[in-house]
Amino acid sequence: MQNAPTAITINGVDLSWSNVTGNTGYEVERCQFTSLDSPNAAAANLNNESSWNNCSTIATLAADTTSYQNTGLTTGYTYRYKVRDSYSGGFSAWSNAQPVTTIPPNPTLNVPTAPSTVQLSLTWNGIYGETGFKLEWKERSGADCSAGAWGGPVSLGMNAPGYSHTGRTAGTYYCYRLYAENGSGSSGYSAEKSQTTLAVAPNLDAPSGVSANQAVLTWNNVTGNTSYKIERKTGAAGAWGVLFTTAADAVTYTNTGLTAGTLYFYRISTNNAAGPSATSGEVSTTTTPLAPTVTATTVSADRIDLSWAVKPSATNYKIERKEGAGAYSQIDDVSVGYLENYCGYDYPTPACPALSAVASLYQSSGLTENTTYCYQLTSWNNTGGDSGYSAEKCATTSAMPNQNLSASAVNSARVRLDWTPVACLPVACDDPDSFDIERQIRYGNWLKVATVDGSTLTYTDALAIEPNKQYTYRVRTFKGADRSPYSNSATATTPTYATSPPSCP
Template identity: 25%
Template structure:
């Protein structure tokens, strides 16, 4: 409804302009003098709102909005790909509320805004709206070209028509083949590939497709050509290593059937260009260069030749010759004999490598079980592990039950030895339980050693770091002392005498020696102990009597052992002081001068007091002193001193607990009586006690390498004299 009308009419030529005030707004009519009047708004149109945008396809967006104006001439549509720089992309007529943008790219963000316009100007912009186009399978490539740049090289080129590819797949088919095979994938935006895997005088066809996460485009048209000439195929896998400081060996793979030979080229560290060393006959795949010098850098390369031309050269191979001959030598490491119980992770052996000439990587390691008693089943899973000096495990191996050998390879650099240095390798293994599926007995000796006879790539070998040469270590089999497996074993320790116990007095009962024994891993049974007793006198011979070994439950030697504490054994006395050397009366035992040790381990010209835990009489029957698992017993040797010879210096008596230097000749596990007949019979014990003073007489052994026994200290008691 027009509430107010203001009219102002002006006649100019053929047109009449009438100005009206309509509803408070200016409007105008224009018309020819003899025509129909037209009305136009004098104000800008209202702002459109509720702008929305979304994808129709990967290449098409649709925009929708609300038309709030009744005087617009149309709408201007603007777009930005970064949210800042807008560009007008379209104008649509009045009353439009929708527009399709068909100029978008897949997988991109777009921001839109619109505004209305008429003759009075533009409205304000609508609010912005941002949306993303979905990804799409990339467009196919076109214009594929193939060019033979060499008889064994083809360059493939193509036109990239997509903006969203992840890369391109190249497929090839050789004449006579029924299907295409993928030969490579390239990255995005690549438009060329050099195929160096073709043969001379061969026909090839190529096709290419673009791909992304949604799939791949259709393949291009197939394009092909035939390679030309009879140039031989190039050699591959060039390898160069120094055989000595003045000799280098080069080897390669022969891939040609028509070569006249191979040209070998070299460049020294003081030369700018390569020069030809030699041309080998056809089918020869090595060359030995005897013209090098030690401690120099050289580069080598090789190509095939014939009358048509030359193949492509191999990549250059660089080598530094050693300053001196490379030698890897092997020596046994320190891995002393030990007794171990099941479940323990033990050091089985150690051996050391020494390297001269250049740094070397130890690669192959061959081991063997070198004792008839050794069983692969004495180790859990028949496995050993290899360790560096700091304990880090670097490898493992499994023993073959038939050959009793094991072999493993280490990676390059894992165990590297620097030139003119040495390193030690430690071999460990977990001791298997006794009995079980393989009926493993106590007493088995596990002796693992380096197998010096096995060398080469399937045996012990190293590789020179500089030369690349395979080096066989110099050295024989090692001889470790081994691990004796016992279900339990004694730990023997010396206990020093108190100061008042070291005084020698005639006519008194004196303490001569103290020790303690602990049962490790299980209960043990002791059948015999031996003590060497000698004295220092200047003339004549003294007398001692009633030697006795007593056993106690506490370190103060005040609580006797339960078994040996009644009747003649009252006070813990093991043998009631009646016997030495098993059956001889010891009531008046002469002590001669001491002068070193004999082969048996006792003092020369001394008395070996052999003590058996016999409850009733002097006997060699296998009665035992039982010590339960984890318990300790304390032992004390006493004797009555009969007389002391006079002399210029105080007299002394020396006592020491004796071990054994070797196993019994009949084996490590034997009958107690048989062990007692051996030259090594000073300490007889068993790991199987059944908790009784008597045990089954089949599992005894001697004191060879019983922990602590071989290093027991000597004790001395000395006469005290007043000084003048």
């Protein structure tokens, strides 16, 4: 009768049996179980020869020997042993079979991975002969796993491929070790492995210090970070790309080299030994628009028109004006959206094949004639603020010529008017379109008596002129919708009727 094997180790087993009277020796047979990863199935298949292979006699022993130590076995393998005695006539039948699985080898624990801020995933190599695993863990204190008491163990079943350790704290290191077990005993511990859970994403603040070519990013520092990864995209439909990876514990980054008047989006993630965290919420900013290029055009004596190409991202334009050598002051803040078209069309044409920015027009009116005005503009949006000033542009209102007017009575029924324009400075007078002539009898109301074209500088008034009356005249110049001030007043008194015709010499 063979006894159950004892003193089983990772690579050996002690066998013993009862002595049979009259024996001349013993033979020991050993077979290897075919299902090495299912040691618990060995007992049920002891006599199923198809479940065993590599059967051979491993020892021939002297008479009355009742034990045998089989060494050099493979850890975690399952074996079957039988014994039979020899006698003068041959061999007895084989004894009952005894299965044994050597103690499993130490498992190899892989470095844990961190799929989230609250979970660590553990895996290890598969080994033969185990019927389960025990996993121990602790929160790491210091640079390694030497300090602190181990917790657990967590019991895991046979052939368990891994374990997800949930309910952990973000950005925290944990230590792990593992051993295998079977009915023969327990392996030694695996090497200790540690890993941190993923860190949380920082809170990314709205960009500050925004200018035409830079934006400043700031965020809170996250415990356990090794760096921060900053990503950026241009415009809402742009693609994200890595902009910069900071040093550990950085809490600010200045993004330079940006394009004026452009919308940028940013997000950030925390790196630690486990990898990058989830990304923060997105923030965006539009850089300061470029200053417009302004044109100032004189339209009339009291109006100058300003025009400029609308700048990308600019929502408003602040207009400042000064008169002559005076100081600038803001006269308006106009809202103009940025658009592009094909010279007014939604599609390209042979005459206008490329997109162009819409131009903005502003009328600066109520001005004084023959006066120089200068203008400067800034573009503005609500994140980038004001651009720098545009180049100064100046224009002088039209000088509508006032007139030097004279009046003389031709006779008792006619008054002749003559006028010449006053010199216009600092620019020459525009050619007038027409002149209005008004008349006042003594101290009555002014009435228009005629309009003559701009090339005429004389007029004879014969409209209801009476003898011996005083007539006063004034002239005003017109060009388009503009008009000059009135000229000086000129007075003439008609003579009385002659009592006799003039005599001939």
